[in-house]
Amino acid sequence: MRFKITLNIDNTTFRNRLPLNYQYEMSAALYKILYSANEEYAAWLHNNGYLADKLTFKLFTFSRLHIPNYRIKPPFIEIQSDTVEWLISFLPGRSTQEFIQGLFKEQSFDLGNRQANVRFQVKSVEMVPPPEFEETMIFETLSPACIVLKRDDGGEDYIAPDHPQAYEQVKINLLNKYKAFKGEDFPETDFPFALKALTAPKSALIAIKSGTPQETKIRGFMCKFQLTAPVELIKIAYECGVGGKNSQGFGMVKNS
Known part of the structure; x- marks a missing residue:
């Protein structure tokens, strides 16, 4: 909402x-x-x-x-x-x-x-009012999308929506949000899913608690992209954001 x-x-x-x-x-x-x-x-x-x-x-x-x-x-x-x-x-x-x-x-x-x-x-x-949700929609970021890729050494990389592994990270994140909200796994295991950047992602490095000893920096990306997924997951992407750190103001999108 x-x-x-x-x-x-x-x-x-x-x-x-x-x-x-x-x-x-x-x-x-x-x-x-x-x-x-x-x-x-x-x-x-x-x-x-x-x-x-x-x-x-x-x-x-x-x-x-x-x-x-x-x-x-x-x-x-x-x-x-x-x-x-x-x-x-x-x-x-x-x-x-x-x-x-x-x-x-x-x-x-x-x-x-x-x-x-x-x-x-x-x-x-x-x-x-929400848009009419479909299984393939074009979105544009209203705040930088933060897509996190875990490294083997335990560290994290912030990757752009056109990174080869971005679609998998976005998919896992949406499935986890569905489970968190519904209290159960998504009922389907095999479904079409695709993420395609339509404009060159623009990097935005955001300082959290800037100027304090606790300062950290998070990288997100602004762009227009096409998302293909079941409608239930498309709704979650629209309602609470694409990628991670949404409650810190990352990943809000609008339909384009």
Whole structure:
């Protein structure tokens, strides 16, 4: 279930600029809003999520901010419009339309760090009607897709959607999300599955907890791609993201 949240910029409190790396701060703001409305539910999402074979999935994702007018002044982005849009998507369940709309109603929150901070006021929350799902669909990333390939030495590589092993990693991830949400394995074992990049993937290196001793960097990729899979898995890709680290704002897509 997907929602478009329109945010007003409160220029009376802070300035109108954000750090270029604001993805972690958006995740923190989202959890803070969840806590303010339902502490038990937010704590469960943060600490547990949905489980499948000892893997934890927080089955939601969000987009980058859509800012109509802005100026890049490294290391900041200066917002020059009065409003911005933010898309958030949850798999159905506790996250019903009424719950989410009530959760964000009249909320205000701060986003950024000590050098650049913006206060946003929620103007409106609208549910976005889902597309007509088919077994082959074209998607475009709204936030970088993070596809993780485990190495034999235990390390991880972040691979692009056009990597030869990307389709297998995306497939396994979607099957794990299905199991986490449904509580059972996907009923089919032999089905068509394909991932084809339609544009050259553009790398985006995202700093998490930037400027702190806990800083880490995650690489994702922006592109348009074609996905072939059973409709149930296509829905999961749309509702909670492609690839991993979705609850940190990776892998949100729109149908194209």
